[in-house]
Amino acid sequence: GQQVMQIPQYQHVQEGEDFTTYCNSSTTLSNIQWYKQRPGGHPVFLIQLVKSGEVKKQKRLTFQFGEAKKNSSLHITATQTTDVGTYFCAGPDSWGKFQFGAGTQVVVTP
């Protein structure tokens, strides 16, 4: 079955630094979504990418969908303490439901 993998599992970042988290699917995806879960909270939808090679920006967050539509990345510039949380990518399977990656847990050091 479809598998969605994310690396790294943990990301320790100094405030002000940039980092990237990656998402890889075992199958080609029609679209990919990204969610953020704050500690103790619930996942919140951030964005959806649909087109091959698509790039979308939300302030300091840049999301990219690979040309083959099997991978995606999230790049955060000038990390702030508000960026703390776990970032999940999710891709739809053949039934339409979304399979989530294990997430990248981001810890920011002031």
Add this chain to the structure above:
Amino acid sequence: NAGVMQNPRHLVRRRGQEARLRCSPMKGHSHVYWYRQLPEEGLKFMVYLQKENIIDESGMPKERFSAEFPKEGPSILRIQQVVRGDSAAYFCASSPAEVSLATTIGYTFGSGTRLTVV
């Protein structure tokens, strides 16, 4: 315009008891998804329901777990004879249609129910 409502927020059960978790989708949403999140882990799909219909229960354990979404009222995830390994956060999400239809809606998650089995 209430979001996805889950209750209770926290639930403590002794081993062998039953746990009932409730989820009311957003107004206008007819699709409900249940996910389980073990401590420090990702979201694992459990079941996908529409009103009075289970669409996909491939992620549900074969025993002790059941789910329903009646015509009236919330969706219920029921865990019978709970064991310590059932301790987790259970999240419900809803959508107005299959989100694979290239929309930008995404899932709306509830705040979750944190189940602790003692």
